[in-house]
Amino acid sequence: MKSCGRDPTERTKALQANSANSSGGRVGAPLVGGVQCSAFVVIVGLVLGGLVALAGADVFTVGYLTGSQRRPGDRVYARPAMTEVNDRYFSQHGHELRFEVAETYGEEVTSIRKTADLWTRDVIAYLGPQETCVHEGRMAAAFNLPMISYFCTHNETSNKKHFPTFARTRPPDLQISKSVVSLLLAYNWTQVSFLYRASDNGELDAVAETLKTTLRTASIRIRSVGTWTDIYHHGYSSNPFERLVEDTYEDTRIYLVLGYHYEHIGLLVSLRRRGLLDRGDYFVVGVDIDQYDAALPTKYMHGLLQTTPDPDAVEAFRHYLGIVPSAPVRFEEFAVKVSWRIAIGLAYRAGSVLLYDGHDGYREICLLPLLPFFFARVIVNYK
Secondary structure, X not given: OOOOOOOHHHHHHHHHHHHHOOOOOOOOOOEOOOOOOXXXXXXXXXXXXXXXXXHOOOEEEEEEEEOOOOXXXXXXXXXXXXXXXXXXXXXXXXXXXXXXXXXXXXXXXXHHHHHHHHHHOOOOOEEOOOOOOHHHHHHHHHHOOOEXXXXXXXXXXXXXXXXXXXXXXXXXXXXXXXXXXXXXHHOOOOEEEEEEEOOOOOOOHHHHHHHHHHHHHOOOEEEEEEEEOOOOOOOOOOXXXXXXXXXXXXXXXXXXXXXXXXXHHHHHHHHHHOOOOOOOOOEEEEEOOOOOOOOOHHHXXXXXXXXXXXXXXXXXXXXXXXXOOOOOOOHHHHHHHHHHHHHHHHHHHHOEEEEEOOOOXXXXXXXXXXXXHHHHHOOEOOO
């Protein structure tokens, strides 16, 4: 069975039929809960791998909404590892996962149009989008297709009543903002200067606006707001924080900075080289929306593509606290549990299945007598 080739008119009829019976679709049933870990390749392999196996398809096509191919002058994002997903989860069962790439250029209007276009191409799920996801998530719900976003942090999509098929691999911006407020109030820091990167694609603007609103609601005064526009790579480009510190240091003691970890270094180094950290009068709270890399903690003390910590940054980190999404805990154990639940779903169709035992092999098990108990716990509903 191939995943492409149906006429758009047939898709419309199928959608109407699916709306009448929302639980009858093999891949259209709502996803349970929301995924919030950054092991994106593993999540995609487990969830979509289950969908592929359930349908008995040789080739499955997933719509990939990405802003990787940016407009001139914009930056580039990395693409997820499709080859790794196929090698680890699909090829061993005779299946193949393909991506139908739809470039959004980080623009919401383009992203919405591409979401509709991918639906006409008979995709079984969406990966993405990046910067925006509210309208795209509603469309995915209307089409009754899973949408797994690996970047979007909009709060609205956490409402499972309106976004029943939407999942994400990073926390929403409101969750980040609450963590910031909790930290500031724990130290009784009620006044801050807020610095963040404001780019044309609005990559961090939504998080910044939510942060501002949450800080004011918590009665934390924002004494000043400063922005820079281009991604700062420490050691390779001019430091925008030299200007920002010059404009704000006389009226600031606590800096709140939103950006990538290597941009935080620019602020810390600027404060140290001015001697502002010598007496402990200043402190920096950094917010990084990328997941903490527990395997390489030293990278937070040097710029991107560098290997040696900046001595000024090392000393400046005595005056720094960072808020970052936590790394997953016992994720391999979680992956095995998900694999078993998907396999239980396969038993519904096949009677007996080969299950990976989590160690070194597979074993055939007949699960039909156990289906009434296990079926309610399967991750994806289907018939």
